[in-house]
Amino acid sequence: MEILLAYFASALIGISLGLIGGGGSILTMPVLVYLFGVSPLLATSYSLFIVGSTSLAGTVSNFKRGLVNIKTALLFGSASISTVFLTRKLIIPVIPKTIANIGGFVITENMLTMVLFAALMIAASLAMIRGGNEREQTGAERPGLNIGKLLLYGVFIGLATGLLGAGGGFLLIPTLVILVGLPMKEAVGTSLFIIALNSLIGFTGDIGHFKIDWIFLAKITAVAIAGIIVGGVINKRIEGAKLKKGFGWFVLAMGCYIIFKEVILK
16 A cells, blocks of 8 residues: 555645646655655756656647747856755765754754755746736736846755755746746646756766665656646646645645754654
8 A cells, every 4th residue: 555655645745746847756755765765865866867857748839839038048048057066965965964963962964854855846936926916927028038037046956856855846937937037837748848957967976875676666757747747737727826835735735844843853
């Protein structure tokens, strides 16, 4: 029964990406760590591959529907991809197993990874909830691209992706909607393309650092890709603004749960 739940949750990774262009890594990390028993640091690597492959599959259908803003994606990617790769290649291998010992309270590499991941989720969720009632903008209403700010956000999201194995969708969506002014559904398609680039190139930085179980990885990825097809179908029938606010509440709940499990229950 537990293994069936784990694979069902794996399908939700893809459904989430298909619906809202993000949230895949938010599900992937807890699924791998809590349901499949993968260590958090290795889970960040697996998450990059699963979310990246699934996002790439979702990008194809969104591109055909004209919902991928290539210019924005490449501007973001120029900063975020190099940041992700360098973080995975140079920083991750040197992180110690025990970070600190404060009055007998031991902060381990695994605990810090999950707590930072949860804190990032909560911050992003609050931005999504606050902006949840905003009217989607038409092409004429969109603000002009601030390239400097876009590149800075790209570096920040690349660092978060590299350190935590998060595709960055839950950070990308508010950035693309609020900063760039993309309508929600175009932000979804563009987000998937950026996530695919960030995650898959970031994963190559892990090769040689971890022992990868390719068969396990292929099974989870296949289930998630099936899920993104389902999510893409549902996405065509749901209003973008509702997706945005609902996603925010979902991310907030998951972030609070992870902090409670990792800190309070330890």
